[in-house]
Amino acid sequence: MIRDNDVSRSLHEQLSLLIAETESGEQLLSEPKLAINLGVSRASLREAMRTFETRGLLQRKQGVGTFVIHPTGVFDTSLENLNSLETIADQLGLEVSMGDLQVAHRIVDLEMSEILELPENEEILHVSRVILAENRPVAYLEDNLPIDIISEDEVRKDFTGSVLDMLIRRDDIPLASSKCEISAIGATHDIAIALEIQRHDPLLVFSSLLFSTRGRIIDSSFSYFLPGYFHFHIVRRVGDQITPMQIGGK
């Protein structure tokens, strides 16, 4: 795991905790007092607060104060952070397990070669498996990785259900972020069998690309979820426009 600077990291955790245990709508201590309380400078505190403000969990009003906003009383699975299903299940106290793991080499087709930014006819590692919650299939996950990232043996030996967790464990490649596209689809024949549902039953789909800090694509994954078992949500802020970039050719 990439360890940030101690101050920044522990400050983030402390603030997170403080916000979590403060009721929605309540006011925080003033910045100078809070900074002293937490043992950091006001500048550092403000930067950390900005993080939570960006996420919509804090509201600052000049001349008045800073207020906590819990967009809902209960937090299920926030999409802003990238975590494996296993980690999420851990936090929620759910029992999940892995069934039917398949690892294989594949030659990339045209579409996947463009997605992974690889030359055609390159070999990749394809990992697929079913996730069970209380012995009921609830998700079907597929990962595609360049072979130089990780070897087949390594997966077979070290795999606990999550490619992400495995990459994090190997401090090897510094991971930055994941771009996730959200859609819905009717179950295909194969997936319907794997999840023990009917063909064309609706599924929630996440198509994700995992980026290293150097901008390289490490993993292309497709996650198919049975609706109702996981509650994915996101906090969207009003009027905080980011300039859209439609740079066609790079």
Next chain:
Amino acid sequence: MIRDNDVSRSLHEQLSLLIAETESGEQLLSEPKLAINLGVSRASLREAMRTFETRGLLQRKQGVGTFVIHPTGVFDTSLENLNSLETIADQLGLEVSMGDLQVAHRIVDLEMSEILELPENEEILHVSRVILAENRPVAYLEDNLPIDIISEDEVRKDFTGSVLDMLIRRDDIPLASSKCEISAIGATHDIAIALEIQRHDPLLVFSSLLFSTRGRIIDSSFSYFLPGYFHFHIVRRVGDQITPMQIGGK
């Protein structure tokens, strides 16, 4: 619209522009130089940069520099910001229109009264409509609002397709954020007819609650999207844990 302080607002815009026109992986100027360039202090610049870092668009490395990351070359519709479909379509240069608007008073049922935090048997305003892109139905939107927020006449007179845009136009209520839960569902009978599709065809569903800055729930909406027409995505950061709050009773 709530106008932030000038410095903060214009700095945010300038940075957004700068990032948009910088290629992925490239390095920004150093903080001191950039601060001078933009005419602000380094502290303010750092706070603004933190916003974009939180969104996964910037990567800062101590001793090295700050780098731009575009998780993908093309930006479609980022879910981090809450915008109406009309606004999104505008930005993308799409032609969308509204068909079949229905406005009606309703008595809340038990479920909705809990969602909106209203007493039972209270009246609410229910607004539903179909969104067309190039004359093809692509989305079905439902909104439920407390009647003291907005009147039926106002909707009929001023409505352009978006409840959100209408609330923004009336400077009346300061909006903060929206909590959006994402799922998939098979089309019901009514929605299938409205969208001109078959029953049980898969749909992407957003169930959203809109919060005012005072924490009041302003709007409960359900948005049903035909897959493939809109590309919703989100940037997820690795290892940036927010303390989950599972505060059952409030």
Next chain:
DNA sequence: CCCCTGTCAATTGTCAGACAAGTTATCTGG
């Protein structure tokens, strides 16, 4: 020639203190 090491410049991370700007409650004079 290669490899190791110390030095040094550049960059981000953090800090302290100050003042500006906005909000709210209180006091004061009419």
Next chain:
DNA sequence: CCAGATAACTTGTCTGACAATTGACAGGGG
């Protein structure tokens, strides 16, 4: 009782400084 001034408190911004980390480069030893 009311209106306006005022004071206290908050967040927003600025300035300057130092610490921590990184990467490159020169120099020396093998």
